[in-house]
Amino acid sequence: MVELNEVFETNTMIRDENLDVRTITMGIGLLDCCDSDVDILCDNIYKKITAVAKDLVKIGDEIGIDYGIPIINKRISVTPISLVGASSCRTRNDFVKIAETLERAACNVGVNFLGGYSALVQKGMSAADRLLIESIPYALANTEHICSSVSLASTKTGIDMDAVKLMGRVIKETAEATKDRDSIGCAKLVVFCNPADDNPFMAGAFHGVTETDTVINVGVSGPGVVKNAISKVKGQNFEVLCETVKKTAFKVTRVGQLVAKEASRRLNVPFGIVDLSLAPTPAIGDSIADIIQEMGVEYVGAPGTTAALAILNDQVKKGGVMASSYVGGLSGAFIPVSEDRSMAYAAEIGALSIDKLEAMTCVCSVGLDMIPIPGDTPAETISGIIADEMAIGMVNQKTTAVRLIPVIGKKAGETVEFGGLLGNSTIMPVNKYGCKDFIDRGGRIPAPIHSFKN
Incomplete structure (x- = not known):
């Protein structure tokens, strides 16, 4: 039974905290x-x-x-x-x-x-x-x-x-x-x-060959809701912090479950999954970086950032899986630089680097996402960055991704504006040293030993 205070709480999430x-x-x-x-x-x-x-x-x-x-x-x-x-x-x-x-x-x-x-x-x-x-x-x-x-x-x-x-x-x-x-x-x-066959988020969504002919997948997001909940337990210990994130993720995911089932019914298409990822937008108050900073990190990228992101990602999953009959997709926390206003600001002031972002991808849901880099970055350097991120996903048995944007004609420190949900950002510098000889080897890097589970 839904209590009246839960109705008011959900309305507040939608009206004031960017739940969608x-x-x-x-x-x-x-x-x-x-x-x-x-x-x-x-x-x-x-x-x-x-x-x-x-x-x-x-x-x-x-x-x-x-x-x-x-x-x-x-x-x-x-x-x-x-x-x-x-x-x-x-x-x-x-x-x-x-x-x-x-x-x-x-x-x-x-x-x-x-x-x-x-x-x-x-x-x-x-x-x-x-x-x-x-x-x-x-x-x-x-x-x-x-x-x-x-x-x-x-x-x-x-x-x-x-x-x-x-x-x-x-x-x-x-x-x-x-x-x-x-x-x-x-x-x-x-x-x-390790891409997911049922990911509803772009640009990585595709319909996996193991899926039924037609399916409805829903992605729900509420960074502002999580940030507001954390602000109410400022200074309290990690047990309280984790429990707060978990309970909030449960409430957010229930909204997605409701919409997914209703869309499935009205469209007469099977319900697939709810992806409970926290996906930011450039809007004020809709930021993953703000959540991390609310936990006590001065700016995203500072020491403690990766640990804070690990807490967020894990507790979102723990709360979400109890709220939906089928959780799938990527489900966790996204860290796209240009799409997150506070993430982009941290990059602008130098608190956040690509190297730190790479470390963060070990514990988040995706990877190096929506990162503008200098337009003259060599193709081999881009391949090297990709190889590093693929290795993180392969060894850690998780999904990782790379969405880099070499902005032709622009250098590190300049700004770029993509508009809409894609946002804007300062162009981030990349390591100036090369890896051409490594990339030119060709062939295939073997699977890690722990992949043998038959």
Whole structure:
């Protein structure tokens, strides 16, 4: 039974503390669209997406109004396109044609983003995988709503260093292709270790091949709610702090469970998971960095930051799993620099560096996320940063990711403005020393010994 004070509490969370459902994401399987003719394939893709997702935005808006819960984004994820296009794509332009079809479908149904222009190459690349990866700069330059991801590593298979090297070049080419817009194409491109098949958050969402044909996944977020709860236990011990975060995460996740079940019912699509990640926005009071600072760290990046983030990530998971029948996706705390106003400020004043962010990724839910770097950063250096992050995910059996934005024509210390949820940030310096000989070795880094669990 819901008590009256709980209703008032939830209303306060929504009105004053930025509680929202960050996204309703519909996953759509496209394997049944495959055809040896790329034009027929594109036609099949367009027809299926526009038929299956035609009511997604309308029903998402209706649920938000009916329950008084802000639902910020409605999105679509699709089967990794390298698999869908393998039977018909013979050139990069064939894959770009699919990307443009996905863009038309996204515009038709009115979603914010469509993810799944993706390849899974953690153990090696097929011809189709390579073509899709090489087409990414053109696909992202010619579309607005399409997001791309590439899986380069896993705990079970190791790290595909040939793909890591290729992605360093592709990220630079994507930056060049969108340099007239501060290289924004790279904000829609992420590489992964151990990606989740049911992640509803962009840019890394794709519809896993083990999923049912169509599914509803919901991502809920409430950094402001957690920060406000922590402010009420200032100076108290860690047991009290942890219990406060856990209880708050439970309440936030219950909102997501409600919306997910209702969206599933109204759309007549199976409910998949609730991702209970704390995802920040550039809005004041909607920041992961503010939570860490409320715990007692002067600025995010100062000593104690990684421990504070570990507390946050763990307690969010512990509270959330009790609140939903199915918790999945990434579920924890995101630390995207440009999307978090206080995180970006910490980078601006020098409290937060890429090296410190790398340490933080050992205990958070994703990785090096939305980090603008100098436009003249060598492709091999980008590949080296990626390799380091993939190693953290592989060894620690967790999801890690890299979304770097080499802003062409700008240097460390300058500012960049992406707008909307993507925010703004000071461009962060990278280590000036190289790793070209290491990256040029090629091949695959083997899986760690603890991956053998059969």
